[in-house]
Amino acid sequence: DIQMTQSPSSLSASVGDRVTITCRASQSIYSHLNWYQQKPGKAPKLLIYAASSLQSGVPSRFSGSGSGTEFTLTISSLQPEDFATYYCQQSYRTPPITFGQGTRLEIK
């Protein structure tokens, strides 16, 4: 199974900050990497698919990059509604489909 590891596990930042979250795969997954946002008590929401493609309706301050084993999710200017938990997920070698452990983004 492909293991996904996110860093950091938690992060404190302020409105307006630029934030980067990293996701590493245990082997190459090419560009088969997806990012989700989850707010407390809510279902996850797809943000980025295929490493860098922005899902329809997602603000352009969100961007994704990377290939192979290392990927990043960047929020260019944090907004109050962006404080949430973020998960990466690989869709290359399945089953099983695997997620990272999550990165909790908190208000500083």
Place this chain on the structure above:
Amino acid sequence: EVQLVESGGGLVQPGGSLRLSCTASGFTFSNYWMTWVRQAPGKGLEWVANIKQDGSQKYYVGSVKGRFSISRDNAKNSLFLQMSSLRAEDTAVYYCARDPCGGDCYSDYFDSWGQGTLVTVSS
């Protein structure tokens, strides 16, 4: 508008069984792979199982193989998860989710999710 609504969660004793349902609307259900994902309290997301458009292919995470069964009824726009021999570690919110690739394809990521249904396994 795509909508997925789960139901069937509740409290069940260890060793018991439960059947979850997910009713879909707003899209042609029979064209899409469908998936169950779960989240234990305070924990991350775990893929559980998925099923092909016509039900001919089904896949499971190792921890539920032989205990859970995924199925679908395309005529009723419904997805199911039959869970048996339940354990405390199966306690979680269970989400149904849609693979965005409609047609003879799959993407293995999820563009639409239900609100989830809570399963609690406890005596």
